[in-house]
Amino acid sequence: MxxxxxxxxxxxxxxxxxxxxxxxxxxxxxxxxxxxxxxxxxxxxxxxxxxxxxxxxxxxxxxxxxxxxxxxxxxxxxxxxxxxxxxxxxxxxxxxxxxxxxxxxxxxxxxxxxxxxxxxxxxxxxxxxxxxxxxxxxxxxxxxxxxxxxxxxxxxxxxxxxxxxxxxxxxxxxxxxxxxxDYPGFVANRILMPMINEAIETLYNGVAGVAEIDTVMKLGMAHPMGPLQLADFIGLDVCLSILNVMYDGFKNPKYAPCPLLINMVMAGKLGVKSGEGFYDYAEVKKAEKVSKQFMKS
Ligand SMILES: NC(=O)c1ccc[n+]([C@@H]2O[C@H](COP(=O)([O-])OP(=O)(O)OC[C@H]3O[C@@H](n4cnc5c(N)ncnc54)[C@H](O)[C@@H]3O)[C@@H](O)[C@H]2O)c1
Missing domain, CATH: 3.40.50.720 (NAD(P)-binding Rossmann-like Domain)
Structure with a gap:
C-alpha cells in the first residue's frame, strides 16, 4: 500500500x-x-x-x-x-x-x-x-x-x-x-462514554464543580486527564452521538445522554473545537486565528 x-x-x-x-x-x-x-x-x-x-x-x-x-x-x-x-x-x-x-x-x-x-x-x-x-x-x-x-x-x-x-x-x-x-461503542467507547456521561451527570446534579470532578479522577484514579476535559477534547457533539448510538443499539437507559450534555451541544458548546465546553478555550482559538492571519500575510 x-x-x-x-x-x-x-x-x-x-x-x-x-x-x-x-x-x-x-x-x-x-x-x-x-x-x-x-x-x-x-x-x-x-x-x-x-x-x-x-x-x-x-x-x-x-x-x-x-x-x-x-x-x-x-x-x-x-x-x-x-x-x-x-x-x-x-x-x-x-x-x-x-x-x-x-x-x-x-x-x-x-x-x-x-x-x-x-x-x-x-x-x-x-x-x-x-x-x-x-x-x-x-x-x-x-x-x-x-x-x-x-x-x-x-x-x-x-x-x-x-x-x-x-x-x-x-x-x-x-x-x-x-x-x-462489531457491537455498539465497540470496546473503547462502551467503557469510556458511560464514565464521561456519569461525570457530566455528577456536575448536573450539583455534586461537585468541573475542576473538582476532574481533579478527583486525575489524582484519585491516576487518569492523565479528567473526564470533563477529555470530553472537551473529543468534542461534546461526538460524545453525544456515541451515547445515542449505544442507547439506541442496546435499548438500555444506562446509556441515555445527560440532559446537560444535550443542552450544551444544542447551544454550540462543543469543547475545544468551538472554543468552549466545560472549560473555556477562547484564548487558544484567538491565538490560532492570529497565527493563521500571520501565515496568510
Ligand atoms: N474526536 C475524537 O476524539 C474522535 C476519536 C476517535 C474517532 N472519532 C471519530 O472520527 C470521525 C471524525 O470525528 P472528528 O472529531 O474528526 O469530527 P470533526 O467534526 O472534527 O471533523 C469532521 C470533518 O468531516 C467533514 N465532512 C463532513 N461531511 C463530509 C463529506 N461528505 N465528505 C468529506 N468531509 C466531510 C467536515 O467538514 C469536518 O471537517 C467521527 O466518526 C468520530 O466519531 C473521533
Missing part, C-alpha cells in the same frame, strides 16, 4: 493524514469544506513544529510529511489511485451510509474501505458496499500522531485477509492494533 485517501480533515482526519504521511505514504486529504482543509493543514504543520522543537523529528521530516499530503474538496477526484480509503467525516449515520454508497460506486472493488467511526455499526456501513468483506473499522485515538492504540473492528462480513492487512498496516505506522467485534 502506497497511496491512501482520508475523508474528513477535522480533529481525527488531519491526525490520520499526518500519521500516514509521516510514515511515507502519499495521503489524499478530502473534505467538503475548504475552511476545514485549511484548518486541518494548519494543525498538522503546528503539530509537526512541536515535534521538531522536541527533537523527535527533523525539519526535513516535517517538510517531507507535508509534501506527502495533497488536498481535495471532491471525493471522486481524491480517491483516484488509492489502495485504502479511511473515512473520518462527522459522526452521523446517514452521512456515513451516503459516503460509503458513493465509495462503492467510485472505487475499484479491491480497494479497502475503512471507517474511523467511534460507534456506528461497521456491518450497517458495509451493507452499502459491493463486496462488504473489504469494509473494516479503523478506530484511531485522539491525538492520532501520539496515541498508540488503533481499535480494529471486524464487521459481520469483514474478511480475515482484510483484517490481517489492516492489522499489519497499523503496526507499520508504529501503532498497536487491537481486534474487536
Amino acid at each position: 502506497k497511496q491512501i485517501a482520508v475523508i474528513g480533515a477535522g480533529t481525527m482526519g488531519n491526525g490520520i493524514a499526518h500519521t500516514f504521511a509521516q510514515s511515507g505514504f502519499t495521503v489524499k486529504l478530502i473534505d467538503i469544506s475548504e475552511a476545514a482543509i485549511e484548518r486541518g493543514m494548519t494543525t498538522i504543520a503546528k503539530n509537526l513544529d512541536r515535534m521538531v522543537a522536541k527533537g523527535s523529528i527533523t525539519e526535513d521530516d516535517k517538510i517531507n510529511t507535508i509534501s506527502n499530503i495533497i488536498t481535495y474538496t471532491d471525493t471522486k477526484d481524491g480517491v483516484v489511485g488509492c489502495d485504502l480509503v479511511i473515512e473520518a467525516a462527522t459522526e452521523n449515520v446517514d452521512l456515513k451510509l451516503k459516503i460509503f454508497k458513493q465509495l462503492s460506486d467510485i472505487c475499484d472493488h479491491n480497494v479497502i474501505l475503512a471507517t474511523n467511526t467511534s460507534s456506528i455499526s461497521i456491518t450497517q456501513i458495509a451493507a452499502q458496499v459491493v463486496h462488504p468483506e473489504r469494509v473494516i473499522g479503523m478506530h484511531f485515538m485522539n491525538p492520532v500522531p501520539i496515541m498508540k492504540l488503533v481499535e480494529i473492528i471486524r464487521g459481520y462480513n469483514t474478511s480475515n485477509e482484510v483484517t490481517k492487512i489492516i492489522m499489519s498496516l497499523s503496526e507499520k505506522l508504529g501503532k498497536t492494533p487491537t481486534e474487536v467485534n
Whole structure:
C-alpha cells in the first residue's frame, strides 16, 4: 500500500493524514469544506513544529510529511489511485451510509474501505458496499500522531485477509492494533462514554464543580486527564452521538445522554473545537486565528 485517501480533515482526519504521511505514504486529504482543509493543514504543520522543537523529528521530516499530503474538496477526484480509503467525516449515520454508497460506486472493488467511526455499526456501513468483506473499522485515538492504540473492528462480513492487512498496516505506522467485534461503542467507547456521561451527570446534579470532578479522577484514579476535559477534547457533539448510538443499539437507559450534555451541544458548546465546553478555550482559538492571519500575510 502506497497511496491512501482520508475523508474528513477535522480533529481525527488531519491526525490520520499526518500519521500516514509521516510514515511515507502519499495521503489524499478530502473534505467538503475548504475552511476545514485549511484548518486541518494548519494543525498538522503546528503539530509537526512541536515535534521538531522536541527533537523527535527533523525539519526535513516535517517538510517531507507535508509534501506527502495533497488536498481535495471532491471525493471522486481524491480517491483516484488509492489502495485504502479511511473515512473520518462527522459522526452521523446517514452521512456515513451516503459516503460509503458513493465509495462503492467510485472505487475499484479491491480497494479497502475503512471507517474511523467511534460507534456506528461497521456491518450497517458495509451493507452499502459491493463486496462488504473489504469494509473494516479503523478506530484511531485522539491525538492520532501520539496515541498508540488503533481499535480494529471486524464487521459481520469483514474478511480475515482484510483484517490481517489492516492489522499489519497499523503496526507499520508504529501503532498497536487491537481486534474487536462489531457491537455498539465497540470496546473503547462502551467503557469510556458511560464514565464521561456519569461525570457530566455528577456536575448536573450539583455534586461537585468541573475542576473538582476532574481533579478527583486525575489524582484519585491516576487518569492523565479528567473526564470533563477529555470530553472537551473529543468534542461534546461526538460524545453525544456515541451515547445515542449505544442507547439506541442496546435499548438500555444506562446509556441515555445527560440532559446537560444535550443542552450544551444544542447551544454550540462543543469543547475545544468551538472554543468552549466545560472549560473555556477562547484564548487558544484567538491565538490560532492570529497565527493563521500571520501565515496568510
Ligand atoms: N474526536 C475524537 O476524539 C474522535 C476519536 C476517535 C474517532 N472519532 C471519530 O472520527 C470521525 C471524525 O470525528 P472528528 O472529531 O474528526 O469530527 P470533526 O467534526 O472534527 O471533523 C469532521 C470533518 O468531516 C467533514 N465532512 C463532513 N461531511 C463530509 C463529506 N461528505 N465528505 C468529506 N468531509 C466531510 C467536515 O467538514 C469536518 O471537517 C467521527 O466518526 C468520530 O466519531 C473521533
